[in-house]
Structure formats: C-alpha cells, structure tokens
Amino acid sequence: MTDPLPIRQIAYFVPDVRAAALxxxxxxxxxxxxxxxHIPLSRAVHRGVERELDHTSAYGQWGSVMIEFVQQNNPGPSAFHDMYDEGSGKEGIHHVALFVDSVQDAIDRYTAAGFEIALDAAMADGFRFAFVDTVAAYGHMLELYEPVESLTGFYDFVAKKAGRFDADKPDGGVLVDISLG
Structure with a gap:
C-alpha cells in the first residue's frame, strides 16, 4: 500500500478558459x-499515438487547492476529447492532479492495476506529465507529475497570490497573462 496522495489540483475542460475563470x-x-x-509541448502521446496537442490553461487558487481551466485549441483526438467529444460544447471536470515520486513508477503501478494511460507528454523544458484514464472508476482522469522545483514554485506562486487582485485592471485583475515554456 502506498501513502495517501493529496489532490493538488482540480482541472475542468471548458471551451473558453478566460470566461470559465471569471x-x-x-x-x-x-x-x-x-x-x-498555447502551452508548448515537446511530446504528446495520446493512447500510444504521437499527436499535436495545443492547449491553453488558466490556473488559480481556491482555498487549499489549485483550480485549472483548460481548453484544447487544435482539432483532433486527445485525452480531453476522450471525455468531452470534440464540438459537443460539453464541459466539466477532467482530472485531478497528484504529485508522485516518479511518473514512470506511477504509470507502471496504474497500468498494472488495469488503467490505461490516456496521455504521456512533456513540456518544452522536458518536464513530463501523464493522464491516467480512471474515468470508469472515478468519473475523471488523474494527472501525474513529479514535484520538481519549477512546478512546486509555480504552485507556491499561485497560492501566495490568492485573493490579491489589481482593481485597476479592466477585469479587476482576475486574469493575468503568463508564458509557460
């Protein structure tokens, strides 16, 4: 048995991350x-097939958990469209994220338990993450990643900024553009 892994993030698939975040x-x-x-990926393997995945995400803090809203910008099969058919207009919870000691060890453990890997991907800087298809069992996927400094630093940054809005901005400072990669 492994130690309990707390949920670090709840992510929702939506057609427009800005509207959903607001x-x-x-x-x-x-x-x-x-x-x-347009988060840059160096690799995106969807169910064993290398595919393009162009996505945009909005990250914010809600209490002790990070919230992510994600939209897919390009057409085609993906772990997102596995749950929400392309063009359907449907949206909802997609995954919860967990920090694991080793993405590969966690993938091996989940596949041995009968779950499929919906996405195995890497950011432009080589940072690896994976989606485990646990939809039939739990109603959502799991996102796995290792708590490297660039990731934990980003989580800490978002948490520290929680509730700090720039009232001088047109949207009240709710949305802030950043670049990943």
Missing part, C-alpha cells in the same frame, strides 16, 4: 487566474 471567481472568489496560451 465565472468561477464571481461564484467562489477564487483567483486571480494566470492564463498560459
């Missing part, structure tokens, strides 16, 4: 949201 902020007071457009 709506969540208005309902729950979350944010501000840091919006990264």
């Amino acid at each position: 709506r969540h902020h208005q309902l729950f007071g979350s944010g501000p949201y840091y919006v990264a457009a």
Whole structure:
C-alpha cells in the first residue's frame, strides 16, 4: 500500500478558459487566474499515438487547492476529447492532479492495476506529465507529475497570490497573462 496522495489540483475542460475563470471567481472568489496560451509541448502521446496537442490553461487558487481551466485549441483526438467529444460544447471536470515520486513508477503501478494511460507528454523544458484514464472508476482522469522545483514554485506562486487582485485592471485583475515554456 502506498501513502495517501493529496489532490493538488482540480482541472475542468471548458471551451473558453478566460470566461470559465471569471465565472468561477464571481461564484467562489477564487483567483486571480494566470492564463498560459498555447502551452508548448515537446511530446504528446495520446493512447500510444504521437499527436499535436495545443492547449491553453488558466490556473488559480481556491482555498487549499489549485483550480485549472483548460481548453484544447487544435482539432483532433486527445485525452480531453476522450471525455468531452470534440464540438459537443460539453464541459466539466477532467482530472485531478497528484504529485508522485516518479511518473514512470506511477504509470507502471496504474497500468498494472488495469488503467490505461490516456496521455504521456512533456513540456518544452522536458518536464513530463501523464493522464491516467480512471474515468470508469472515478468519473475523471488523474494527472501525474513529479514535484520538481519549477512546478512546486509555480504552485507556491499561485497560492501566495490568492485573493490579491489589481482593481485597476479592466477585469479587476482576475486574469493575468503568463508564458509557460
């Protein structure tokens, strides 16, 4: 048995990350949201097939958990479209994220337990992450990544900025553009 892994992030698939982040902020007071457009990936293997994956995400804090809103910018099969058919207009929870000691060891453990890997990907800087298809068992996927400094630093940054909005901005400082990669 392994030690319990706390949920670090809840991610929702949406058609427009900016609109979703603003709506969540208005309902729950979350944010501000840091919006990264067209996040560069060096590799995206969807169910064993190398594919393009162009996505945009908005990251904000809601209490003790990070919230991510993610949209897919390009057409085609993906771990996102596995749950929400392309062009359907449907949206909802997609995954929860966990920090693991080793992405490969966790992949091996989940596949041995009968789960498929929906996505094995790497950022432009080589940072690896994976989506485990646990939809039938839990209603969402799991995102796995190792808590490297660049990631934990980003999580800490978003958490420290929680509730700090720039009222002089047109949207009240809820949305802040950033670049990843």
